[in-house]
Amino acid sequence: MIFHIANFYSKCLWIVLIIAISFNTPAIAANSGKDILDSKCLSCHTISKKTPSTLKELWERKGPDLSSTGIKYKQEWIKQWLQKPVRIRPAGMFYGNHIKKGKKTDEVDSATLIKHPKLTGEQATLVTKxxxxLKQNQNLVKTGDYKPGSISLTLGEMMFDKFKGCLACHQIEPGYGGxxxxEVYTAAKRLQEDYLISFMRDPQAWEPKSIMPNKHLKETDLQKLVHYLRALSQENF
Ligand code: HEC
Ligand code: HEC
Incomplete structure (x- = not known):
């Protein structure tokens, strides 16, 4: 008799276990990288290039285009950033929506900026993978285009600010720049060097309606600018 009761209980235990597992399966499936992306990210980001053909469409974007991630961003950076997102565009996707009149100059109205969703380490790893x-526009990037080298921060800044006028739109340290x-002080941590060369060579090839002017930079200047961005990202702001 005692034996039978034990047997009965162990059968119940099995049934409970099986039910628990079958109830759990959808939860496991919903946590695949693609499912997280579909459910939590695509309301703001596009992953299949649909290039805005008007400035209005560009400014209505809720988040950056992620369709070129594999040739644009550094994998380790994305994984870390998704767990601890910090601001990259000081005035959001379109500054016109987030600027208010300050005492002396215009200021960012940070209350209107979104707080980026945060992922756990596990989710971030899955989504990043x-x-x-995603490698949209792969034809625009030549692997090995960037040749490692160096430039002093002083010379780099002179080029970025005085000679090329880039500081008007980009911050080179928190609170300093357009x-x-x-911001570009973490650009080299975030972005692949060959992508940086390609984007600065021809911003409109990547973003036809970009407000960033094509300055027809010489190849040597493109290289020097990436040396500078790399030097900047070594600084700890
Ligand atoms: C409510 C809209 C919104 C949602 C939802 C959202 N994002 Fe974002 N995402 C943004 C905005 C806006 C930025 C730009 C942040 C900045 O410039 O500070 C951004 C930036 C990023 C970046 C950095 C790339 C870059 O160039 O700035 C990555 C990577 C990213 N998002 C991935 C994701 C993933 C993965 C998810 C889903 C888990 C997600 N986002 C959900 C709006 C969103
Ligand atoms: C009129 C404003 C403006 C000027 C001037 C400008 N940029 Fe930009 N830049 C932008 C905007 C806006 C973006 C974001 C991508 C887009 O919308 O085209 C960008 C993107 C970039 C990026 C990619 C950063 C990222 O996080 O994706 C780099 C690098 C860059 N610019 C470097 C430069 C350099 C170097 C110069 C000077 C030769 C310069 N920019 C001049 C507005 C400007």
Missing amino acids: VLMT LSGP
């Missing part, structure tokens, strides 16, 4: 497979473009 999927994102890194607000309409992404």
Whole structure:
């Protein structure tokens, strides 16, 4: 009799276990990188290039285009950033929506900026893996285009500010520089060097309606600018 009761209980235990497992399966599936992307990210990001053909469309974008992630961003950076997102575009996707009149100059109205969703380490790893497979515009990037070298921060800044006028739109340290473009003091941590060369050579090839002017930079200047961005990202701001 005692034996039978034990047997009965162990059968119940099995049934409970099986039910628990079958209830759990959808939860496991919903946590694949692609499912996270579909459910939590695509309301703001596009992963299949649909290039805005008007300035209005560009400014209505809720988040950056991620369709070129695999040839644009550094994998390790994305994984870390998704767990601890910090601001990259000081005035959001379109500065016109987030600027208010300050005492002396215009200021960013940070109350209107979104707080980026945060992922756990596991989710970030899964999503990053999927994102890194996206390689839209691969034809624009030549592997090995960037040749490692160096430039002093002083010379680099002179070039970025005085000679090429880039500081008008980009911050080279928190609180110093223009607000309409992404900050560039972490650009080399975020972005692949060959992509940086390609984007600066011809911003409109990547973003036809970009407000960033094509300055027809010489190849040597493109290289020097990436040396500078790399030097900047070594600084700890
Ligand atoms: C509510 C809209 C929104 C949602 C939802 C959202 N994002 Fe973002 N995402 C943004 C905005 C806006 C930025 C730009 C942040 C900045 O410039 O500071 C951004 C930036 C990023 C970046 C950095 C790339 C870059 O160039 O700035 C990555 C990577 C990213 N998002 C991935 C994701 C992933 C993965 C998810 C889903 C888990 C997600 N985002 C969900 C709006 C969103
Ligand atoms: C009129 C404003 C403006 C000027 C001037 C400008 N940029 Fe930009 N830049 C932008 C904007 C806006 C973006 C974001 C991408 C886009 O919308 O085209 C950008 C993107 C970039 C990026 C990619 C950063 C990222 O996070 O994706 C780099 C690098 C860059 N610019 C470097 C430069 C350099 C170097 C110069 C000077 C030769 C320069 N920019 C001049 C507005 C500007």
